[in-house]
Every structure is written in C-alpha cells, then in structure tokens.
Amino acid sequence: xxxxxxxxxxxxxxxxxxxxxxxxxxxxxxxxxxxxxxxxxxxxxxxxxxxxxxxxxxxxxxxxxxxxxxxxxxxxxxxxxxxxxxxxxxxxxxxxxxxxxxxxxxxxxxxxxxxxxxxxxxxxxxxxxxxxxxxxxxxxxxxxxxxxxxxxxxxxxxxxxxxxxxxxxxxxxxxxxxxxxxxxxxxxxxxxxxxxxxxxxxxxxxxxxxxxxxxxxxxxxxxxxxxxxxxxxxxxxxxxxxxxxxxxxxxxxxxxxxxxxxxxxxxxxxxxxxxxxxxxxxxxxxxxxxxxxxxxxxxxxxxxxxxxxxxxxxxxxxxxxxxxxxxxxxxxxxxxxxxxxxxxxxxxxxxxxxxxxxxxxxxxxxxxxxxxx
Numbered sequence: 001x002x003x004x005x006x007x008x009x010x011x012x013x014x015x016x017x018x019x020x021x022x023x024x025x026x027x028x029x030x031x032x033x034x035x036x037x038x039x040x041x042x043x044x045x046x047x048x049x050x051x052x053x054x055x056x057x058x059x060x061x062x063x064x065x066x067x068x069x070x071x072x073x074x075x076x077x078x079x080x081x082x083x084x085x086x087x088x089x090x091x092x093x094x095x096x097x098x099x100x101x102x103x104x105x106x107x108x109x110x111x112x113x114x115x116x117x118x119x120x121x122x123x124x125x126x127x128x129x130x131x132x133x134x135x136x137x138x139x140x141x142x143x144x145x146x147x148x149x150x151x152x153x154x155x156x157x158x159x160x161x162x163x164x165x166x167x168x169x170x171x172x173x174x175x176x177x178x179x180x181x182x183x184x185x186x187x188x189x190x191x192x193x194x195x196x197x198x199x200x201x202x203x204x205x206x207x208x209x210x211x212x213x214x215x216x217x218x219x220x221x222x223x224x225x226x227x228x229x230x231x232x233x234x235x236x237x238x239x240x241x242x243x244x245x246x247x248x249x250x251x252x253x254x255x256x257x258x259x260x261x262x263x264x265x266x267x268x269x270x271x272x273x274x275x276x277x278x279x280x281x282x283x284x285x286x287x288x289x290x291x292x293x294x295x296x297x298x299x300x301x302x303x304x305x306x307x308x309x310x311x312x313x314x315x316x317x318x319x320x321x322x323x324x325x326x327x328x329x330x331x332x333x334x335x336x337x338x339x340x341x342x343x344x345x346x347x348x349x350x351x352x353x354x355x356x357x358x359x360x361x362x363x364x365x366x367x368x369x370x371x372x373x
Contacts, residue, residue: 013103013151021155021190026060057076061089061090075103086102097213097215107119119359157191159193193215204233230247280305287303287364290367294371304317304320320349327350332355
C-alpha cells in the first residue's frame with residue numbers, strides 16, 4: 001500500500017516485509033515487537049501468505065526455516081528474551097545457509113528487564129549470540145522510513161547471500177510514528193533467490209565452485225539433505241578437513257567479499273569535522289540534534305550513522321580516525337559499539353562513550369555536553 005501515511009515503526013516494518021515479498025510469518029507475541037505479528041496476521045492471508053502463532057520463539061524460527069526451504073520469503077519478530085531462545089536455530093540457519101529475516105526490537109535487559117523501555121543492549125548478542133564461528137548481517141533503522149527500507153533490504157540481502165539477516169531495531173523506533181511516503185511496488189528493488197538451472201541429479205545445494213550456490217525449493221523435484229552438522233557439497237555430514245575448511249571459507253567469503261554491497265553508513269557534515277559522532281538507531285536521532293546544536297556554537301562536529309552494524313563498518317571508521325581527533329559514540333548500553341570503534345581506531349583518535357542503560361533514551365543535551373567537555 002503506497003502513498004503518504006502516518007505509520008508506527010512496527011507498521012512500517014510489516015509493510016516492508018510485504019513489499020519485499022514475504023509470504024510467511026511465524027512468531028510468539030512479545031513487547032515491543034508484537035504489532036509486527038498482529039499486522040501480518042491480517043495482511044498475509046490477503047496476499048496468499050501464511051501466519052502462524054507458535055508456542056514459543058524456538059519453534060517460531062524453526063517454522064521460518066522450514067518455510068524458507070519450501071521457497072517462501074519468511075520472517076519472525078521478537079525482542080531480547082525471545083531472541084535469546086532463537087539462538088540455536090539462528091546458528092542452524094547460518095550453517096545451512098537458509099535465507100530468513102529476524103526482526104529484533106530491543107528492550108531493556110537482561111532477563112525481563114523493562115519490557116516497554118528502550119535499549120541497544122543486544123548488539124553483541126546479534127553478532128555472537130549463537131555458538132561457533134558464523135557470518136551474520138545486522139541492520140539498524142533510525143527512523144520509521146528506514147524501518148521500512150531496511151526490512152526490504154534485509155530480505156534482499158538474505159536471498160542474495162543465502163544467509164539469515166537480523167533487523168535490530170529499538171523500542172523508540174518501533175513505537176514512534178512519522179509521516180512517510182511509501183514507494184509504489186514498482187519503485188522497490190526486490191531480489192529473489194537464485195534457483196538451480198541444472199537437473200536434480202546434478203544439483204549440489206552447497207556447491208563449492210561458487211560463493212552463493214542456488215537454492216532449490218523443497219517440493220519442486222529437488223531432493224537434498226539439510227543439516228547443522230559440517231557437511232559436504234551435497235549436504236551430507238562429513239569429517240573430512242578438505243571438505244570442511246573450504247565450506248567454512250566460502251560462507252565467510254560470500255559476506256566478506258561483498259562489504260561494499262552490504263555495509264551501509266550515512267555521513268553528515270563530515271567534510272570539515274574535528275569531532276565525529278558515531279551512532280545508530282534511536283541514538284542517531286539524538287546525535288544528529290546534538291550535532292546541529294554544536295554547529296550553532298561553531299563546533300565542527302559531524303555524524304557517521306551506522307545502518308549496518310554487522311559486518312562492522314571498519315573502512316568507514318578507519319576513514320574517520322584519519323580525520324578527527326575525537327570520536328563520541330552514544331548508545332543505550334555500556335559501550336558495545338564503542339569497543340568496536342576503539343578496536344578499529346587503534347589509538348589514532350580519542351574515543352568517548354555517552355551511555356545510558358536505565359531504560360531511557362539518550363538526550364541531545366547529554367551528547368552536546370560530551371562534545372563541549
């Protein structure tokens with residue numbers, strides 16, 4: 001449904017999923033993401049899709065994985081406690097290279113925390129929550145329109161690279177409302193997964209001659225094995241190092257060799273900046289306001305907004321470190337992205353955190369105070 005509308009962030013996410021071609025949702029209600037499932041429970045059947053309320057979050061992602069193997073673009077939505085329960089199946093999706101989208105609307109934690117209060121405390125969990133080495137793509141919206149755009153982008157990247165993609169929002173963006181103009185269907189770039197062009201008897205679902213092998217859909221004549229165990233190119237368990245190592249290298253290469261396509265940042269007023277703000281999600285909105293306030297005081301401050309959290313924007317941060325003397329990282333946690341910025345900067349600039357983890361959003365005044373110190 002295109003045109004100008006007054007939407008909540010979670011509504012925009014649901015619209016983005018539909019625009020990207022999602023036709024399956026399985027989930028379990030949890031604040032502050034519940035509206036996504038509620039909307040899709042009504043909208044998906046109207047376009048021939050399926051909605052299932054599952055008994056818990058573990059089964060939710062399992063159902064999404066099954067739907068994706070059946071050929072559907074599929075998603076689930078949750079928050080921190082539910083995301084914790086999804087980690088085992090998230091690892092399975094990464095190992096089996098199954099396209100799927102997980103929308104995680106962060107709330108204050110750990111444990112039950114404050115169910116309706118904002119947080120950005122799940123950044124590292126999104127990268128390292130499941131065990132073992134694995135690649136992952138994580139996107140972070142900072143506006144209602146970006147929640148729409150990045151949900152579409154999540155599906156495109158998931159299908160393009162045969163990988164799970166996480167949309168890591170926060171409660172502020174999920175529940176705020178903004179007037180946005182949704183694009184018409186023909187204006188949206190939609191990427192559909194590559195299908196095999198060889199007959200079933202020649203098909204290898206984990207072919208090692210290409211970074212992203214085509215993925216056949218179950219029920220369309222292709223019979224193949226799917227497992228979370230180390231597997232050969234046919235999908236069957238293997239203990240041979242000469243099969244395991246190339247597989248590992250390939251699933252990382254398909255992400256690492258395409259960082260220019262995957263990693264997205266926005267720069268504002270960085271041309272003459274002496275101080276850089278590095279922010280994401282709702283904190284980026286406060287950072288932008290603080291930047292403009294600082295400019296009014298003749299302080300040369302710029303903003304680098306991270307729209308992709310993982311893979312981390314190392315090239316962009318390296319470029320910032322070569323230019324400015326101070327980098328300030330505001331975030332609603334104890335400094336999870338700040339640690340990554342410090343790692344990349346490696347002492348070339350002073351890195352400061354502006355942190356809040358009491359269930360309240362960081363204000364522009366807090367950031368401006370750090371700029372002026």
